[in-house]
Amino acid sequence: MDFSFSEDQMLLQQTVRDFLEGECTVEHVRSMWDTDTARSPEFWGKLAEIGIPGLLVSEDHGGLGMSEVDMVLVLEETGRAGTAEPVIHTACVAAQLLQESGNDAVAKEWLPKIAEGSAIVAVQHDQSPFVSDAHVADLLILNSGDAVHAVPRADVQLTEQANNDPAKRLSSVEWTPRAGTLLADGDAARALQAAAFDRGVFAAAAQLLGVCQQLSEMTVLYATQRKQFGVPIGSFQAVKHMLAEEKVQTEYGRSHVYRAAHSVANAAPSRAVDVSMAKRAMAENAVSLAKTALQVHGALGYTWEQDLHVWMRRAWSLDTAWGNTAFHRARVSAAVIDGAFPAIPFGYEVPAA
Amino acid sequence: MELDFTSDQVAFRKEARSWLEANVPSEPLESFDSKEGFDQHCEWEKKLQGGGWAMVPWPVEYGGRGADLLHWLVFEEEYYRAGAPGRVNQNGIFLLGPTIMEYGTDEQKKRFLPKMASSEEVWAQGWSEPNAGSDMANIQATAVLEGDEYVINGQKTWASRGAYAHWLFGMFRTEPDSKRHNGLTFILCPLDAPGVTVRPIDKLSGKPAFAEVFFDNARVKAENRLGPAGEGWSVAMATAGFERGLMLRSPARFQNTARKLVELYRETEAQGEFIDSRVRDEVARCWADSEAYTLNTYQTVSRLLSGGKIGAEASLNKIFWSELDIKMHELALELLGARGELLPSAPAAKGVGEWLDGYIFALAGPIYAGANEVQKNIIAERILGLPRK
Numbered sequence: 001m002d003f004s005f006s007e008d009q010m011l012l013q014q015t016v017r018d019f020l021e022g023e024c025t026v027e028h029v030r031s032m033w034d035t036d037t038a039r040s041p042e043f044w045g046k047l048a049e050i051g052i053p054g055l056l057v058s059e060d061h062g063g064l065g066m067s068e069v070d071m072v073l074v075l076e077e078t079g080r081a082g083t084a085e086p087v088i089h090t091a092c093v094a095a096q097l098l099q100e101s102g103n104d105a106v107a108k109e110w111l112p113k114i115a116e117g118s119a120i121v122a123v124q125h126d127q128s129p130f131v132s133d134a135h136v137a138d139l140l141i142l143n144s145g146d147a148v149h150a151v152p153r154a155d156v157q158l159t160e161q162a163n164n165d166p167a168k169r170l171s172s173v174e175w176t177p178r179a180g181t182l183l184a185d186g187d188a189a190r191a192l193q194a195a196a197f198d199r200g201v202f203a204a205a206a207q208l209l210g211v212c213q214q215l216s217e218m219t220v221l222y223a224t225q226r227k228q229f230g231v232p233i234g235s236f237q238a239v240k241h242m243l244a245e246e247k248v249q250t251e252y253g254r255s256h257v258y259r260a261a262h263s264v265a266n267a268a269p270s271r272a273v274d275v276s277m278a279k280r281a282m283a284e285n286a287v288s289l290a291k292t293a294l295q296v297h298g299a300l301g302y303t304w305e306q307d308l309h310v311w312m313r314r315a316w317s318l319d320t321a322w323g324n325t326a327f328h329r330a331r332v333s334a335a336v337i338d339g340a341f342p343a344i345p346f347g348y349e350v351p352a353a
Numbered sequence: 354m355e356l357d358f359t360s361d362q363v364a365f366r367k368e369a370r371s372w373l374e375a376n377v378p379s380e381p382l383e384s385f386d387s388k389e390g391f392d393q394h395c396e397w398e399k400k401l402q403g404g405g406w407a408m409v410p411w412p413v414e415y416g417g418r419g420a421d422l423l424h425w426l427v428f429e430e431e432y433y434r435a436g437a438p439g440r441v442n443q444n445g446i447f448l449l450g451p452t453i454m455e456y457g458t459d460e461q462k463k464r465f466l467p468k469m470a471s472s473e474e475v476w477a478q479g480w481s482e483p484n485a486g487s488d489m490a491n492i493q494a495t496a497v498l499e500g501d502e503y504v505i506n507g508q509k510t511w512a513s514r515g516a517y518a519h520w521l522f523g524m525f526r527t528e529p530d531s532k533r534h535n536g537l538t539f540i541l542c543p544l545d546a547p548g549v550t551v552r553p554i555d556k557l558s559g560k561p562a563f564a565e566v567f568f569d570n571a572r573v574k575a576e577n578r579l580g581p582a583g584e585g586w587s588v589a590m591a592t593a594g595f596e597r598g599l600m601l602r603s604p605a606r607f608q609n610t611a612r613k614l615v616e617l618y619r620e621t622e623a624q625g626e627f628i629d630s631r632v633r634d635e636v637a638r639c640w641a642d643s644e645a646y647t648l649n650t651y652q653t654v655s656r657l658l659s660g661g662k663i664g665a666e667a668s669l670n671k672i673f674w675s676e677l678d679i680k681m682h683e684l685a686l687e688l689l690g691a692r693g694e695l696l697p698s699a700p701a702a703k704g705v706g707e708w709l710d711g712y713i714f715a716l717a718g719p720i721y722a723g724a725n726e727v728q729k730n731i732i733a734e735r736i737l738g739l740p741r742k
């Protein structure tokens with residue numbers, strides 16, 4: 001029993017943080033908003049140089065062969081930096097799904113491309129009629145009932161759906177399942193879908209943790225600099241207590257996120273409820289922190305020019321991604337109250353061997 | 354990250370479980386806020402110590418089991434699982450004990466710790482005074498060194514367990530004209546010393562849980578000073594971290610309450626009684642929050658075992674568990690409907706009266722061990738870095 005990260009894991013986090021502070025500046029994020037695709041192959045290439053898309057890809061396929069426990073701190077940093085590129089879809093969900101699919105030909109074709117940064121893979125799931133980053137995807141993982149297909153973009157029709165986050169591009173996808181694109185069906189497909197969904201939920205929760213960290217830090221900075229009545233507004237208890245209450249929720253959400261990383265990496269029986277507890281906690285905290293941060297920034301925060309809304313929009317768009325809070329709340333209740341799937345208290349009821 | 358228990362930890366759990374199953378009283382004891390209940394709880398503590406379970410993480414020479422904090426968490430999980438009695442000497446074993454371990458002389462450790470572990474000596478806290486509550490640095494009670502004795506004058510109040518405890522620990526002003534955090538000394542004082550008067554105060558439950566303690570030229574041996582003279586504040590803060598951050602409220606306590614709350618929900622639902630749909634979500638949320646608290650504690654213990662310390666983040670814990678405890682009991686009372694207001698002695702209460710007791714107790718949580726508003730200031734200033742002024 002050791003609920004902590006290794007020095008290597010924390011070093012990786014620091015490396016990614018330093019990299020993103022240099023490359024994924026708020027100017028970069030904003031400059032992407034106004035482009036056709038909101039994506040830059042150049043930036044994705046740089047992410048690949050430090051290994052992010054291939055982090056979970058096995059070494060056989062040109063990746064780093066790490067686990068979600070290594071990845072969670074990286075995801076946190078991408079949330080903190082406001083990175084909107086398809087790290088969750090491609091680096092997290094698709095990479096593992098293709099490895100778990102049992103389809104060697106597809107895995108051999110696509111995993112090296114994911115690792116080297118030359119392919120974007122978008123993933124559909126049942127909690128949304130839209131697919132994120134389908135417009136730049138080379139390959140789409142699509143569900144047709146119980147079957148999972150891997151479909152090249154040339155074979156689908158996309159309709160872009162404008163949404164509240166200029167960094168996020170959503171599309172409706174029209175396509176026809178064909179035998180040649182089938183990745184898995186039946187029980188195998190259901191297991192793949194469930195694992196992929198839970199992995200996406202976990203990854204969104206981890207990014208939200210980083211978003212919360214950033215919203216809190218930038219608001220503390222503002223409250224320290226902004227003076228009214230001759231003193232920094234952050235010296236007022238009303239402001240202190242708002243931010244302290246958010247911090248309590250962030251830190252307990254963090255514990256859920258780290259545990260979810262472990263549950264996903266180890267396919268724990270409690271995986272579904274663990275990731276839902278994490279997503280619900282972090283999404284609620286991020287949406288609440290967005291409001292608190294806006295309130296502390298006042299009218300200035302209500303402008304397009306101030307950078308606060310870059311992260312407010314990350315909070316909102318990650319809140320709806322991979323199942324919204326209502327969905328995860330219901331899933332936690334179904335597990336805890338109805339026993340619909342396993343909710344296992346940590347430590348407490350481990351049977352004596 | 355390794356979230357499985359070692360075979361040694363599993364074996365320890367098994368040993369604790371079987372001992373507790375064989376020894377936990379089948380009938381609940383009287384409240385330790387009554388004299389009868391206090392004596393019953395002291396008897397239980399003696400039995401616990403006889404089995405070697407009273408102080409799992411303490412060194413063997415001081416009455417402990419010599420195990421690490423992970424074993425302690427496992428023991429706590431088993432303790433609550435078994436429905437074992439509350440710890441009557443919690444002020445001593447969880448708060449003062451660790452402080453003596455850190456600041457005490459060898460003589461003090463030998464003198465105080467074993468009798469604390471066995472609850473032969475039960476401790477009361479002497480922090481608050483009538484004008485020093487949240488503003489604890491405003492302590493006025495004085496201790497003047499005369500020869501090898503401190504002569505103490507003044508008043509302490511809200512001394513938890515004060516009504517029946519044998520000893521009190523607290524801070525006293527030893528330097529005349531000193532201000533605020535300076536000039537305070539941490540002193541251990543027997544409550545039967547001449548010049549000490551204890552006046553029990555009935556708490557919200559109607560039972561004398563705490564007391565006012567008056568000192569009128571009370572004489573205490575100078576050897577009962579803990580840590581350096583004039584540095585009582587730093588010594589006391591060491592216990593505050595342990596109190597808020599770890600030992601006072603172990604996660605199993607809340608996991609156990611959450612489990613009972615889920616059971617109560619299921620029973621109420623099975624009886625076909627009306628339940629507000631909000632309650633369903635809130636019950637599940639409490640269960641999830643008790644898990645978050647547990648996970649967070651395992652993170653803290655993992656950090657402590659690799660040489661870390663408890664800092665200001667203890668204030669996060671204090672807020673989280675105290676609010677969670679109230680929320681769980683409020684939900685239970687809501688589920689109980691008309692039975693929610695029954696005392697345990699009412700025939701129709703049928704074992705659910707403990708929720709009302711628990712609610713009354715939980716309401717004190719945001720007040721004791723440092724009011725939650727003070728904790729929020731600590732979080733804002735020391736964790737977030739907001740300006741003091």
